[in-house]
Amino acid sequence: MGILVDSSSRVIVQGMTGREGASHSRAMKEFGTQVVAGVTPGKGGTDFEGWPVYNSVAEAKAAHDANVSIIFVPPAGAADAVLEAAHAGMPLIVLITEGVPTVDMMKAVQEVKTLDAASRAEGGQGVRLIGGNCPGLVTNGQAKVGIMPNKIYTNPGRIGLISRSGTLTYEAAKLLNDAGMGTSTTVGIGGDPVIGTTFADVLPLFEADPDTDAVVVIGEIGGADEEAAAEYIAKNMKKPVVAFISGRSAPKGKRMGHAGAIIMGDVGTPESKLAAFAAANVPVADTMPEIIDMVKAALSK
Amino acid sequence: MKLHEYQGKEILRQFGVNVQDGKVARTPDEVRQIAREYGQSVVVKAQVHVGGRGKAGGVKFSPTEDKAFENGEKILGMDIKGLTVNKVLVTKAVDIDAGVEYYVGMIVDRNVQSYTLMASAEGGMEIEEVAAATPEKIIKHRVDPVTGLRPYEAREVAIKAGFKGNLNKIADMMVKMSKAALERDAVLVEINPLFVGPDGIPLALDTKFEIDDNAMYRHADLADWRELEAEHPLEIEASTYGFAYVKLDDGNVGVLGNGAGIVMTSLDVVNRAGAKPANFLDIGGGAKADIVYNAVKLVSKDPDVKAIFINIFGGITRADEVAKGVIQALNDGILTKPVRMRIAGTAEDEAKALLAEVGSPLIQMYATMFEAADEAAKDANAAEGK
Numbered sequence: 001m002g003i004l005v006d007s008s009s010r011v012i013v014q015g016m017t018g019r020e021g022a023s024h025s026r027a028m029k030e031f032g033t034q035v036v037a038g039v040t041p042g043k044g045g046t047d048f049e050g051w052p053v054y055n056s057v058a059e060a061k062a063a064h065d066a067n068v069s070i071i072f073v074p075p076a077g078a079a080d081a082v083l084e085a086a087h088a089g090m091p092l093i094v095l096i097t098e099g100v101p102t103v104d105m106m107k108a109v110q111e112v113k114t115l116d117a118a119s120r121a122e123g124g125q126g127v128r129l130i131g132g133n134c135p136g137l138v139t140n141g142q143a144k145v146g147i148m149p150n151k152i153y154t155n156p157g158r159i160g161l162i163s164r165s166g167t168l169t170y171e172a173a174k175l176l177n178d179a180g181m182g183t184s185t186t187v188g189i190g191g192d193p194v195i196g197t198t199f200a201d202v203l204p205l206f207e208a209d210p211d212t213d214a215v216v217v218i219g220e221i222g223g224a225d226e227e228a229a230a231e232y233i234a235k236n237m238k239k240p241v242v243a244f245i246s247g248r249s250a251p252k253g254k255r256m257g258h259a260g261a262i263i264m265g266d267v268g269t270p271e272s273k274l275a276a277f278a279a280a281n282v283p284v285a286d287t288m289p290e291i292i293d294m295v296k297a298a299l300s301k
Numbered sequence: 302m303k304l305h306e307y308q309g310k311e312i313l314r315q316f317g318v319n320v321q322d323g324k325v326a327r328t329p330d331e332v333r334q335i336a337r338e339y340g341q342s343v344v345v346k347a348q349v350h351v352g353g354r355g356k357a358g359g360v361k362f363s364p365t366e367d368k369a370f371e372n373g374e375k376i377l378g379m380d381i382k383g384l385t386v387n388k389v390l391v392t393k394a395v396d397i398d399a400g401v402e403y404y405v406g407m408i409v410d411r412n413v414q415s416y417t418l419m420a421s422a423e424g425g426m427e428i429e430e431v432a433a434a435t436p437e438k439i440i441k442h443r444v445d446p447v448t449g450l451r452p453y454e455a456r457e458v459a460i461k462a463g464f465k466g467n468l469n470k471i472a473d474m475m476v477k478m479s480k481a482a483l484e485r486d487a488v489l490v491e492i493n494p495l496f497v498g499p500d501g502i503p504l505a506l507d508t509k510f511e512i513d514d515n516a517m518y519r520h521a522d523l524a525d526w527r528e529l530e531a532e533h534p535l536e537i538e539a540s541t542y543g544f545a546y547v548k549l550d551d552g553n554v555g556v557l558g559n560g561a562g563i564v565m566t567s568l569d570v571v572n573r574a575g576a577k578p579a580n581f582l583d584i585g586g587g588a589k590a591d592i593v594y595n596a597v598k599l600v601s602k603d604p605d606v607k608a609i610f611i612n613i614f615g616g617i618t619r620a621d622e623v624a625k626g627v628i629q630a631l632n633d634g635i636l637t638k639p640v641r642m643r644i645a646g647t648a649e650d651e652a653k654a655l656l657a658e659v660g661s662p663l664i665q666m667y668a669t670m671f672e673a674a675d676e677a678a679k680d681a682n683a684a685e686g687k
Binding site: 106107152167193286288 | 578669
């Protein structure tokens with residue numbers, strides 16, 4: 001099981017014929033993901049390494065009954081690619097692209113939410129956007145819709161993982177993997193200020209997943225997503241959650257690589273996040289290896 | 302990209318905002334010239350990319366031409382928080398006591414996945430101070446990113462904030478500010494103070510404007526406004542390589558890694574090891590040897606750096622490429638400070654083999670990021686006699 005993607009997911013790649021799109025299409029296939037087609041406007045009707053390429057998401061979706069789209073389109077066209085997939089009724093859209101203008105993301109996220117509500121009101125599956133500027137998602141042993149290294153996902157397990165950072169996702173997944181615990185599903189939600197899915201959106205899915213026993217949340221400075229997650233956990237979660245916060249020593253007002261990782265005034269400080277998790281009885285690891293000990297401790301209770 | 306006050310005002314003016322008249326001067330003589338032209342009292346305002354100009358003495362009321370010249374002399378060349386003032390804005394002075402000062406601003410707010418409009422009758426002071434002392438005096442409202450702020454919403458917010466004056470004109474100014482934000486990709490725009498005179502007409506006396514770097518490609522007309530001299534010299538060099546680099550104060554360990562998250566955590570780890578990170582440097586994903594070489598070169602140049610901590614978890618980044626870049630820097634004599642590395646992930650074994658072959662005491666590999674950071678911290682602190 002796991003959440004959001006599994007071995008039955010049928011994936012199309014928007015921007016498959018680009019450099020990143022091509023190499024990650026191959027890596028996803030190697031992982032075992034059912035990559036069914038690519039979309040590159042203008043290259044419809046051609047073949048790319050055995051995959052049929054279409055001009056539009058709607059065509060690809062109709063021809064292959066696809067239910068997930070992963071986007072590698074360059075920043076200027078990325079939000080438009082999201083809207084194309086959303087209007088084609090794609091239930092899950094994963095935006096990998098980094099550097100998309102924030103105003104474009106605001107507009108796209110709002111429209112996706114409107115389409116999601118409309119779809120659900122009609123009894124449909126809804127539309128969910130993950131990212132942008134994210135590493136995607138993996139359900140261990142089943143499917144990867146993302147750019148994580150395949151070899152850190154050799155050991156399927158029962159820990160859910162959610163992270164704002166790509167590299168720290170790998171770091172945590174490897175630690176869990178090497179500790180013999182392994183992950184169920186990993187969701188990289190992205191490091192941008194405006195993203196489609198937040199920690200608090202993913203936590204209920206893990207809470208409901210019979211294959212997940214505990215959840216690790218990898219947060220960072222900036223914004224208040226960790227605070228919202230803590231509030232959700234305190235009110236709704238029975239499964240144990242362990243947190244980690246990156247950038248605790250970063251100075252105020254300086255943007256730490258991720259556009260979203262900036263402390264502005266009193267918003268986004270590590271103190272605020274630590275306090276929120278403490279109030280929700282969520283242990284926060286000081287170092288990444290401590291995450292493992294804390295998960296073990298939480299599960300043995 | 303942060304804009305100067307005069308640049309932010311220029312943009313607001315393009316969107317029809319009623320902005321206080323002003324001109325830029327680079328010499329005291331130019332300041333006098335502008336004051337003479339206006340034929341009234343003026344305010345001379347330092348144009349630097351830091352807050353708190355007023356407190357630092359960078360904003361001065363000048364009742365006469367001579368006083369304007371004198372203030373120009375004082376402010377031009379002045380150092381404000383490490384930045385030299387090269388330009389001043391000379392504006393027509395306004396009789397503040399005859400009216401009221403309000404605050405309006407818009408900021409990218411991840412919690413509402415759009416802009417939040419903020420308005421307060423407590424204008425003229427930093428909004429952070431108002432937020433800390435009297436948060437109830439700030440009215441917040443989510444702006445729809447597709448429609449922008451509508452006049453009725455602006456009026457509602459203005460009424461809630463307790464604004465007095467010509468409500469339609471004040472709301473209109475807020476609507477125009479929203480248009481400027483959306484069309485010019487602002488991450489932050491403030492009009493503060495928004496002055497309302499006895500006639501009830503709003504006037505923008507000062508502004509802060511910051512543009513989303515990701516959107517700069519569609520604002521080619523503003524590219525000339527990027528001022529490299531206003532940033533740290535190493536940050537300028539880093540931008541030519543395309544690195545995400547931030548110079549940090551009081552550091553002694555240079556830090557570089559692949560990915561914002563891992564570098565942020567590396568800073569934390571250096572701190573825990575008892576040293577201070579001198580910089581944030583993300584080489585990005587999939588970096589080749591030449592990029593690593595440039596990164597090592599850049600960090601080595603920093604006189605604050607006494608040791609270098611490299612933290613790589615290779616996904617798309619190949620560890621052997623990282624090793625090659627570091628070795629090249631060593632062979633070229635660029636690398637003179639100890640490098641303590643932790644390299645894991647793709648092509649890890651190849652990287653270790655390459656580094657073992659070189660066998661330089663300057664470059665050491667460690668199994669975990671903690672050991673590598675500890676050693677880098679020890680080396681850096683030892684070099685400083687700590």
